[in-house]
Amino acid sequence: MKRPPMNPESISKLSRGMNKKLEITLIGIISLVSFGLLVYWDAIDQFYAWTRKYEQYELDELLLFFTALVVAGCLVAFINWYSTKKVNAQLEQEIAERRAAETHLRYQATLLNSIADAVITTDLEFTIQSWNKAAESLYGWQAEEVMGKKMQEVVPTRYVYAQSEEVLAQFRTQGLWKGEVIQTRKDGLEVCVLASVTIVKNDAGTPISVMAINRDISDIKQAEKALRKSQEQYHALVSMAPHGIQENDLSGRITFSNPAHAAMCESTPEEMRKHYVWDFLADEAQKEELKAYLQYLVNEQPEPTPYIARNRTLKGQIKDIQVDWNYKRNEQGEVVGFVSIITDITQRLQAEKTLRESEARFELFMEQLPGCAYIKDNMGRVVYCNRSFASLLGRTPQELIGHTTEAYLPAAMAQAFKAENEAVLKSGRPQEFEHIFETENGPTYWLTRKFPLRREDAPPLLGILSLDITERKQAENLLKQYREELEELVAKKTQQLKERIAEVEQLNARLQEANEELEGFSYSVSHDLRAPLRHINGFVGLLMKREGERLDPVSTRFLQHTLQAVNKMKLLIEDLLSFSRTGRAEMASETVNMQAMVESVIEELAPEYQGRQINWSIGPLPKVQADPRLLRIVWYNLLSNAIKYTAPRQVANIEIGMVEKNGAVSSPLSSNGHQSKGDEKASPKEWAYPPQQTLVPEVTLFVRDNGVGFDQQYVGKLFGVFQRLHLEEEFEGTGIGLATVRRIIHRHKGHVWAEGEAGKGATFYFSLPLVQEPERT
Numbered sequence: 001m002k003r004p005p006m007n008p009e010s011i012s013k014l015s016r017g018m019n020k021k022l023e024i025t026l027i028g029i030i031s032l033v034s035f036g037l038l039v040y041w042d043a044i045d046q047f048y049a050w051t052r053k054y055e056q057y058e059l060d061e062l063l064l065f066f067t068a069l070v071v072a073g074c075l076v077a078f079i080n081w082y083s084t085k086k087v088n089a090q091l092e093q094e095i096a097e098r099r100a101a102e103t104h105l106r107y108q109a110t111l112l113n114s115i116a117d118a119v120i121t122t123d124l125e126f127t128i129q130s131w132n133k134a135a136e137s138l139y140g141w142q143a144e145e146v147m148g149k150k151m152q153e154v155v156p157t158r159y160v161y162a163q164s165e166e167v168l169a170q171f172r173t174q175g176l177w178k179g180e181v182i183q184t185r186k187d188g189l190e191v192c193v194l195a196s197v198t199i200v201k202n203d204a205g206t207p208i209s210v211m212a213i214n215r216d217i218s219d220i221k222q223a224e225k226a227l228r229k230s231q232e233q234y235h236a237l238v239s240m241a242p243h244g245i246q247e248n249d250l251s252g253r254i255t256f257s258n259p260a261h262a263a264m265c266e267s268t269p270e271e272m273r274k275h276y277v278w279d280f281l282a283d284e285a286q287k288e289e290l291k292a293y294l295q296y297l298v299n300e301q302p303e304p305t306p307y308i309a310r311n312r313t314l315k316g317q318i319k320d321i322q323v324d325w326n327y328k329r330n331e332q333g334e335v336v337g338f339v340s341i342i343t344d345i346t347q348r349l350q351a352e353k354t355l356r357e358s359e360a361r362f363e364l365f366m367e368q369l370p371g372c373a374y375i376k377d378n379m380g381r382v383v384y385c386n387r388s389f390a391s392l393l394g395r396t397p398q399e400l401i402g403h404t405t406e407a408y409l410p411a412a413m414a415q416a417f418k419a420e421n422e423a424v425l426k427s428g429r430p431q432e433f434e435h436i437f438e439t440e441n442g443p444t445y446w447l448t449r450k451f452p453l454r455r456e457d458a459p460p461l462l463g464i465l466s467l468d469i470t471e472r473k474q475a476e477n478l479l480k481q482y483r484e485e486l487e488e489l490v491a492k493k494t495q496q497l498k499e500r501i502a503e504v505e506q507l508n509a510r511l512q513e514a515n516e517e518l519e520g521f522s523y524s525v526s527h528d529l530r531a532p533l534r535h536i537n538g539f540v541g542l543l544m545k546r547e548g549e550r551l552d553p554v555s556t557r558f559l560q561h562t563l564q565a566v567n568k569m570k571l572l573i574e575d576l577l578s579f580s581r582t583g584r585a586e587m588a589s590e591t592v593n594m595q596a597m598v599e600s601v602i603e604e605l606a607p608e609y610q611g612r613q614i615n616w617s618i619g620p621l622p623k624v625q626a627d628p629r630l631l632r633i634v635w636y637n638l639l640s641n642a643i644k645y646t647a648p649r650q651v652a653n654i655e656i657g658m659v660e661k662n663g664a665v666s667s668p669l670s671s672n673g674h675q676s677k678g679d680e681k682a683s684p685k686e687w688a689y690p691p692q693q694t695l696v697p698e699v700t701l702f703v704r705d706n707g708v709g710f711d712q713q714y715v716g717k718l719f720g721v722f723q724r725l726h727l728e729e730e731f732e733g734t735g736i737g738l739a740t741v742r743r744i745i746h747r748h749k750g751h752v753w754a755e756g757e758a759g760k761g762a763t764f765y766f767s768l769p770l771v772q773e774p775e776r777t
Contacts, residue, residue, distance in 0.1 A: 117213050117215045118215075119134065126210065128147055128149055128150075131143040175207075178194075180192060247340075248277050252291065253275075253276055280311045280313070281310070283310065301335060307322075319344055371446075372389035372467075373389060373463075376464065379404075381404055406418060424451065424452060425460060425462055429451075431450055432448065433449075434446070449465045587747060590628065602616065608640065608644075614643070614652040617655040619655075621657075630744045639656075639703060645709075646707035653706045657704075659700040659765070704764075705761050705762060705763075707761050745766045
């Protein structure tokens with residue numbers, strides 16, 4: 001049976017008990033020997049007494065009795081000796097065991113003092129009974145200072161993850177407790193301790209003491225705290241990293257994916273852990289290659305090298321990625337997985353492709369230049385040149401790159417070129433130079449443009465373009481000769497032109513005078529004709545009133561025709577006067593609200609279409625800069641014509657609107673390309689087509705109807721005075737309305753034209769200066 005460990009006090013008690021037992025055994029042996037001797041001497045005395053008393057007995061009987069006494073004494077002596085020997089053997093064995101126990105106890109005491117953990121024993125009331133060296137070092141108390149004191153008094157303790165009541169309850173029911181506690185040292189400092197407390201029982205199973213093994217884990221806690229902080233920083237860094245970070249195990253399953261990598265795959269970090277690394281490869285063949293490559297890495301463990309792959313996201317988008325990976329190892333150095341940094345290089349590859357294409361285009365462009373092109377660094381060495389430049393020097397581009405060109409030129413020219421290059425780089429501005437090269441066929445002229453090519457964090461380069469301008473120089477000399485001849489010719493023609501202009505101005509003055517006389521004559525004639533017409537109209541009316549009952553029907557019809565002719569003549573004179581006034585009236589330009597004016601004119605014309613069904617469609621109309629009185633005449637004529645020429649239609653549609661031109665403005669051109677001056681003799685084709693664009697801000701308006709229309713080939717007659725495309729019996733009118741419209745629009749620097757088709761309606765357009773709305777800020 002294994003003996004329980006004993007402390008020095010137990011060893012002392014055991015030694016004192018063994019000594020006491022040994023003394024008792026020795027006294028017993030001496031007593032037995034003395035008793036045997038007493039018995040023996042008593043037998044001798046009795047023998048002598050018997051001899052004297054019983055002389056009558058036989059000698060043989062006496063010898064037999066004496067021998068029996070001796071044998072009994074010897075037997076008693078043997079029994080005492082044997083008992084003494086057995087007791088001595090037991091005592092020797094007990095002493096040996098006690099000595100072994102003392103040696104074991106001393107070893108245990110040495111062992112307890114040599115271990116790093118604090119070992120403390122208390123009785124069941126937590127009174128300290130032992131306190132090893134590690135406890136002295138941990139708590140700062142010496143063993144002699146704490147013996148016999150309560151543990152809580154010496155080392156105040158508070159529990160980290162539980163209450164003291166819960167700990168005591170568990171300790172009393174289970175006989176042990178293990179956990180972390182915060183304890184206060186002698187100097188007042190607190191230490192974090194991992195405590196393991198156990199109840200010690202004797203062989204009978206009765207609790208006799210409490211043993212606590214406490215380990216200082218303050219450094220471990222600090223390390224754990226630092227590790228947690230490091231892990232938090234690592235995870236924060238990984239989560240915020242712009243590059244994708246991925247971990248996978250040896251089977252290829254993804255075990256970690258940061259947000260950037262998940263976003264790169266159009267997924268979430270949680271969803272990524274359900275996939276294998278090859279699930280996102282776009283090429284099926286590459287998936288099998290990656291599986292085999294992963295197994296090769298596990299078996300051979302070569303040096304990590306980055307690779308480029310094409311990935312397909314969960315939403316089907318194709319991305320090019322670069323994977324920089326390394327091994328993930330455990331504490332024993334064994335490979336347990338892989339860590340990868342994944343970069344989306346789609347844009348980079350596209351940029352590289354674009355750069356290559358740009359370089360190819362640049363080289364192609366430079367090779368197609370008609371002259372020489374080359375680039376030098378700040379040391380004068382060629383970094384690029386086209387074949388034309390290399391051929392000029394009798395070299396190839398490869399022979400010139402990395403070398404200076406001054407070695408291939410005459411010394412004076414090389415020095416001049418070098419000075420020019422330095423001046424351009426120093427000024428930082430482009431400069432042009434002309435150079436002359438003497439050849440066997442004569443001088444050749446070169447125009448050279450030199451300009452700095454700035455670079456970030458590097459000295460600028462020098463770009464040089466040279467063009468052979470020998471032919472141009474020759475042409476310039478010839479041109480100079482021609483210029484001198486031309487200047488002489490221009491001077492002569494200029495004098496002739498001035499004379500012609502003077503003649504034209506005289507003719508214009510005479511034409512203006514004639515136009516004014518014509519205007520006055522027209523007005524006078526129209527005005528003077530009105531009085532005779534009134535007389536004719538009045539006398540015919542009186543005649544019919546006075547002699548009407550006595551006149552025969554033919555005479556009455558003649559008189560009626562006469563009145564109709566007079567009324568028509570009167571109307572013609574009124575229209576002619578109105579037409580004349582539009583050319584002579586003073587213009588008062590102001591901002592006109594076209595929307596309100598059109599609605600007012602339609603209301604004024606209401607009696608003319610009373611009883612008819614007309615659908616009016618009026619779009620948004622702008623404000624224009626015009627004379628409102630004259631502009632009202634334009635709208636009146638155009639709308640009255642639309643009402644008149646839609647009369648045959650059961651349902652008339654008249655649309656009024658504005659042509660959207662995105663801010664562009666226009667001006668009509670005559671058939672020969674000259675802009676109209678607004679005179680009456682302009683080409684009829686002038687108003688037959690839409691105007692071309694000009695820089696004047698204008699707005700184009702239109703009136704469209706579904707009336708009888710007109711044949712487009714006769715559009716040139718529409719805007720002439722007294723010009724009509726329909727018979728008077730079909731539609732009444734004098735043929736002056738559209739001419740009046742044209743004159744008013746031209747006076748406003750605008751333009752008018754028309755489009756139509758016989759039987760399908762017509763559209764009349766006119767343009768006017770647009771009122772510019774102020775910009776809102």
